[in-house]
Amino acid sequence: MDEGFAIEAQALAQVLDELDYFQILKVGQNSSPVDLKAAYYRESRAYHPDRFLQLPDVELREAIGKIYKRINEAYVCLRDDSKRTKYLTDVSGPDRQKKLRFVEASEQELKKEKEQEVGATPQGRKFFLAGLSDLAAQRFASAERNFKMALTYEPANVNFKAKRDEAAKLVKSDMSIR
Amino acid sequence: MADSGEIAIGIDLGTSYSCVSILEHGEPAVIPNEWGERTHASVVSFLEDGTVLVGNSAKRNIITNAENTVYSAKRLIGRFYFSDEVKKAQAVMPYKIIEGDNNSVRIQIRENVFSLPEISALVLKEMKAIVENYLGHEVKKAVVTVPAYFNDNQRQATKDAGRIAGLEVLRILNEPTAAALAYGFGKEITQKLAVYDLGGGTFDISVLEIGKDVFEVLSTAGDTYLGGDDFDDRIMTWLAEGFLKQHGIDLRLNKYCLQMLKEASERAKIDVGRDGIAKIHVEGICQDPNGSVMDLSATLTEAEFNKMVMDLVQRTFKVCDEALQGARMTANELDAIILVGGPTRLPIIRTSVRHYFGRDVMAGIDPDEVVAMGASIQANSLLDAKGEHYLLDVTPLTLRVGTVGGYTDKIIDKNTPIPIERSKSYTTNRDGQEKVKIRVYQGESNKAAECELLGEFEFAGFRIGYRGEVRIEVTFEIDTNGIVNVTAADVETGQKTSCTIRLSSGLTEDMIQQAAEKNARTTLARGEAAA
Numbered sequence: 282m283d284e285g286f287a288i289e290a291q292a293l294a295q296v297l298d299e300l301d302y303f304q305i306l307k308v309g310q311n312s313s314p315v316d317l318k319a320a321y322y323r324e325s326r327a328y329h330p331d332r333f334l335q336l337p338d339v340e341l342r343e344a345i346g347k348i349y350k351r352i353n354e355a356y357v358c359l360r361d362d363s364k365r366t367k368y369l370t371d372v373s374g375p376d377r378q379k380k381l382r383f384v385e386a387s388e389q390e391l392k393k394e395k396e397q398e399v400g401a402t403p404q405g406r407k408f409f410l411a412g413l414s415d416l417a418a419q420r421f422a423s424a425e426r427n428f429k430m431a432l433t434y435e436p437a438n439v440n441f442k443a444k445r446d447e448a449a450k451l452v453k454s455d456m457s458i459r
Numbered sequence: 460m461a462d463s464g465e466i467a468i469g470i471d472l473g474t475s476y477s478c479v480s481i482l483e484h485g486e487p488a489v490i491p492n493e494w495g496e497r498t499h500a501s502v503v504s505f506l507e508d509g510t511v512l513v514g515n516s517a518k519r520n521i522i523t524n525a526e527n528t529v530y531s532a533k534r535l536i537g538r539f540y541f542s543d544e545v546k547k548a549q550a551v552m553p554y555k556i557i558e559g560d561n562n563s564v565r566i567q568i569r570e571n572v573f574s575l576p577e578i579s580a581l582v583l584k585e586m587k588a589i590v591e592n593y594l595g596h597e598v599k600k601a602v603v604t605v606p607a608y609f610n611d612n613q614r615q616a617t618k619d620a621g622r623i624a625g626l627e628v629l630r631i632l633n634e635p636t637a638a639a640l641a642y643g644f645g646k647e648i649t650q651k652l653a654v655y656d657l658g659g660g661t662f663d664i665s666v667l668e669i670g671k672d673v674f675e676v677l678s679t680a681g682d683t684y685l686g687g688d689d690f691d692d693r694i695m696t697w698l699a700e701g702f703l704k705q706h707g708i709d710l711r712l713n714k715y716c717l718q719m720l721k722e723a724s725e726r727a728k729i730d731v732g733r734d735g736i737a738k739i740h741v742e743g744i745c746q747d748p749n750g751s752v753m754d755l756s757a758t759l760t761e762a763e764f765n766k767m768v769m770d771l772v773q774r775t776f777k778v779c780d781e782a783l784q785g786a787r788m789t790a791n792e793l794d795a796i797i798l799v800g801g802p803t804r805l806p807i808i809r810t811s812v813r814h815y816f817g818r819d820v821m822a823g824i825d826p827d828e829v830v831a832m833g834a835s836i837q838a839n840s841l842l843d844a845k846g847e848h849y850l851l852d853v854t855p856l857t858l859r860v861g862t863v864g865g866y867t868d869k870i871i872d873k874n875t876p877i878p879i880e881r882s883k884s885y886t887t888n889r890d891g892q893e894k895v896k897i898r899v900y901q902g903e904s905n906k907a908a909e910c911e912l913l914g915e916f917e918f919a920g921f922r923i924g925y926r927g928e929v930r931i932e933v934t935f936e937i938d939t940n941g942i943v944n945v946t947a948a949d950v951e952t953g954q955k956t957s958c959t960i961r962l963s964s965g966l967t968e969d970m971i972q973q974a975a976e977k978n979a980r981t982t983l984a985r986g987e988a989a990a
Contacts, residue, residue: 318670322670322673322675322849325673325849325851326672326673326849329849329851330878330939331840331841331844331849331850331939332844332845332849333844334629334841334844335841335842335843335844336844346878349878350878350879350880350936353875353876353877353878353879354879354880354881356876357872357875357876357879413863413864414864416864417864417865
């Protein structure tokens with residue numbers, strides 16, 4: 282293998298976390314899908330780990346592996362119009378440094394975190410969690426009671442309310458026998 | 460870079476049949492065994508004297524030495540004992556399937572107990588022996604193919620099988636990708652194509668784009684519970700019910716009769732596909748209550764057969780829809796369709812595929828051999844690392860992490876190109892917590908119970924603090940084999956722990972070593988003479 286390439290790869294692996302996806306694939310921010318694919322193929326030809334499987338230098342092999350994984354990550358994001366639009370906004374903003382690596386649907390995750398927000402008071406939390414495990418075990422009536430108890434400690438918790446309603450609905454539709 | 464004379468072989472390890480290939484003078488060649496057979500039944504028969512028979516001669520023992528002859532092991536590899544597939548196998552297989560440690564599956568032959576990778580390793584050992592016999596020297600390296608839709612557990616177990624057989628597995632390669640490589644190798648074409656791969660036990664469809672030397676998999680989908688065996692089953696049910704109606708005897712209640720029935724069904728499927736009609740006649744399939752011997756006779760027409768299997772064929776197209784959707788493509792954008800796997804010889808499949816994709820299937824491709832050929836091309840390319848072509852493959856299933864309340868969180872989407880990694884931060888859930896446990900799943904449901912558990916990963920040794928105060932960064936990686944690795948690190952101290960996710964029922968390093976020694980000691984009773 283050519284020595285220049287080895288030096289280049291080592292250097293690139295070092296600065297990987299400072300580059301955005303456009304820089305990693307060496308494409309312009311408004312490149313077309315055709316250009317993007319061509320760039321992905323070009324970079325794949327250069328860095329695909331299969332070419333280096335027999336390389337004795339483990340460190341270099343790892344550096345190349347790291348680069349190639351990032352090339353794939355960049356391609357997955359940029360080939361998708363909606364992800365690409367969001368990503369472009371992210372890396373053009375003041376938080377650029379923190380957003381160089383795309384985090385999928387971060388709003389959705391925030392929502393999920395909120396959903397899993399298990400209450401602000403210890404008692405509310407206790408009853409809420411008991412309710413959740415009741416739900417999982419399909420003890421719907423007991424779940425509803427626990428969520429109601431949780432709400433007496435935190436009457437404004439929307440999440441508790443939603444769960445109480447869900448449980449109440451399930452109680453009504455429960456036709457199981459035992 | 461490779462030593463002169465060093466060679467890596469390509470093995471298509473199939474549910475029903477296996478095939479082995481090497482690159483000769485730059486062209487892939489299937490290596491026949493000493494008796495001229497080019498495909499070999501993936502059947503392992505344990506003989507009384509301790510030797511082992513593999514291949515077509517072993518298949519003949521399914522009836523005469525039923526309890527000691529293992530077939531369709533690929534249906535069980537990498538599965539948990541409690542899975543449906545294992546339950547189903549227990550009902551029909553004449554060999555003994557038992558439970559091992561940690562929900563694993565084991566096969567008992569006389570007083571010996573084997574793991575599934577050990578059984579597959581014996582098939583691989585035979586493939587290795589065929590090439591060694593042909594070349595006159597030892598081979599140590601191989602590329603082994605798996606269905607594209609295999610999950611991490613199944614890939615891991617297949618890789619273990621290779622190691623047990625004394626092979627360095629250079630790559631676990633997806634079967635449709637291997638077929639596409641064999642098709643496009645050296646042709647310098649630019650095409651979009653679909654590989655429709657219906658094997659003995661699994662169905663895969665991959666959509667690829669070939670750009671000269673680059674083979675990019677755009678999407679893959681599959682069903683690891685659908686294959687040619689299911690077609691045989693339909694014929695079997697039809698025969699058995701006919702016999703029951705006529706004679707009041709259910710042939711399926713006796714495992715010996717069942718095997719005869721199964722064999723007759725497979726033959727009928729092949730005949731009806733080739734000749735449009737199958738005359739089935741099995742002499743002495745059972746005895747009536749008075750002890751007189753009874754024969755089974757029936758005629759199967761193509762129209763009847765097609766009616767029996769139509770729903771199975773339709774099921775493959777649901778999977779095709781999914782793959783096209785994943786590739787964001789419609790059927791008419793494709794330039795070529797390749798058929799892979801023995802059952803695709805059936806006219807019903809060929810006609811339906813032509814109908815679905817609106818174009819003729821590619822001619823001149825041997826559906827039984829193309830996968831092994833692709834594997835040998837890739838094996839050679841990994842050895843000499845000249846970079847003549849590049850395979851850009853994807854992960855077939857969404858990688859997930861278990862969260863509170865039996866749910867899961869998406870980490871890496873299906874159809875993401877591999878290798879890939881993704882990191883996520885987690886915090887502790889209670890004060891003074893010393894350990895975290897991370898459960899890793901693969902599947903398309905956000906409910907953990909509907910996904911396949913890959914393994915549990917425990918991380919300890921981080922700073923102990925209040926709830927939510929300690930941050931742990933977990934990195935999930937899917938490597939070029941489609942195998943999952945997980946590492947966790949304490950963000951503050953940088954302390955790291957890493958492991959390849961191992962199925963809790965998977966084999967430990969020690970077990971693999973021991974199995975490899977046992978495999979090396981096993982003598983293969985090779986060929987006709989031994990049968």
